[in-house]
Amino acid sequence: MNLINFKSLGDARGELVALEGHRNVPFDIKRVYYISGTESGVSRGFHAHKNLQQVAICISGSCRMVIDDGNNKESVLLNSPFKGVLISSMLWREMHEFTSDCILLVLASDYYDESDYIRDYGEFLEIVNG
Numbered sequence: 408m409n410l411i412n413f414k415s416l417g418d419a420r421g422e423l424v425a426l427e428g429h430r431n432v433p434f435d436i437k438r439v440y441y442i443s444g445t446e447s448g449v450s451r452g453f454h455a456h457k458n459l460q461q462v463a464i465c466i467s468g469s470c471r472m473v474i475d476d477g478n479n480k481e482s483v484l485l486n487s488p489f490k491g492v493l494i495s496s497m498l499w500r501e502m503h504e505f506t507s508d509c510i511l512l513v514l515a516s517d518y519y520d521e522s523d524y525i526r527d528y529g530e531f532l533e534i535v536n537g
């Protein structure tokens with residue numbers, strides 16, 4: 408699992424985290440989106456990307472991120488605005504166990520492009536394992 412620790416620039420007033428492309432985020436940030444209000448028991452993701460790189464940070468609440476490279480599955484509880492997971496291309500991701508206050512912020516290296524998605528797990532395994 409490729410975790411990134413983000414330093415807080417906070418002070419006595421509270422926390423502050425800055426995210427900068429090619430500095431603490433290892434790509435140009437072309438798109439930002441966030442997932443919130445996820446209903447209890449709902450899981451999301453279930454896809455890989457051919458080229459896209461993303462960093463996901465739970466800036467409120469928590470969720471469990473499962474990353475699968477086709478051979479190994481790793482899981483991390485994202486429960487801190489100071490911890491992100493770098494999701495490189497060709498990794499199957501699933502998000503589970505969203506708390507009702509979870510806001511999952513995602514930084515992406517490119518614009519939304521449905522043709523970059525692999526949404527079929529069998530197809531994903533075929534591509535990564537040949």
Ligand code: TYD
Nearest residue numbers: 438439440442450451452453454518519520
């Ligand atoms: P999807 O990537 O399937 O969500 P998740 O992986 O979190 O379960 O996206 C859900 C829908 O939103 C799908 O119809 C595509 C659309 N979408 C955009 O239009 N732009 C975006 O940047 C994203 C992430 C999704």
